Amino acid sequence: DAMVIQNPRYQVTQFGKPVTLSCSQTLNHNVMYWYQQKSSQAPKLLFHYYDKDFNNEADTPDNFQSRRPNTSFCFLDIRSPGLGDAAMYLCATAGLNTEAFFGQGTRLTVV
Amino acid sequence: EDQVTQSPEALRLQEGESSSLNCSYTVSGLRGLFWYRQDPGKGPEFLFTLYSAGEEKEKERLKATLTKKESFLHITAPKPEDSATYLCAVRGQAGNNRKLIWGLGTSLAVNP
Numbered sequence: 001d002a003m004v005i006q007n008p009r010y011q012v013t014q015f016g017k018p019v020t021l022s023c024s025q026t027l028n029h030n031v032m033y034w035y036q037q038k039s040s041q042a043p044k045l046l047f048h049y050y051d052k053d054f055n056n057e058a059d060t061p062d063n064f065q066s067r068r069p070n071t072s073f074c075f076l077d078i079r080s081p082g083l084g085d086a087a088m089y090l091c092a093t094a095g096l097n098t099e100a101f102f103g104q105g106t107r108l109t110v111v
Numbered sequence: 112e113d114q115v116t117q118s119p120e121a122l123r124l125q126e127g128e129s130s131s132l133n134c135s136y137t138v139s140g141l142r143g144l145f146w147y148r149q150d151p152g153k154g155p156e157f158l159f160t161l162y163s164a165g166e167e168k169e170k171e172r173l174k175a176t177l178t179k180k181e182s183f184l185h186i187t188a189p190k191p192e193d194s195a196t197y198l199c200a201v202r203g204q205a206g207n208n209r210k211l212i213w214g215l216g217t218s219l220a221v222n223p
Binding site: 096100 | 142143145147152153154155156157160198202209210211213214215216218
């Protein structure tokens, strides 16, 4: 009965080769977030959607893009992954002013 | 500027040895303080939401409390399976109030 599902759990990509991570939710939440988390660090917000309204963080590199085709799905596109983009990518959803629920994450390795 | 500071960074306990984790925050207009547990290689698991000073929530061996400046996560008689990183986050009312401000977490190890 997973509520926020991320696919794949593990992704290996080549340096510079575009990669897409996916997230789906069964909670019907308005807000969906994408976070990047590196070892022993707090999650770092890349961007979030409120319904179809896209909100980018000022320090998110242009290399990272996102799409939300409908309420249930959200995608993270990394156009040209570098070695520094290797991390855990976390998707989360929330209702307005409620707690966020996270998926299990996608561990991205860049070779 | 909204800010969250967690202490200690790391804590090692013996099984059954109760203790507390601290989350100090500065936020304009608290719209929620959230505690999460994160196991290695997994996404954060939601534990508690607290909205106003004096509020308390409990779940099994965990109890979260809130004042106007800080929150405590009390762990009573911990077991090895409580070993994890505990993260604290707040949501304020300034600006984009859908964003969470995160602390760096407390890494808890409980020895049998």
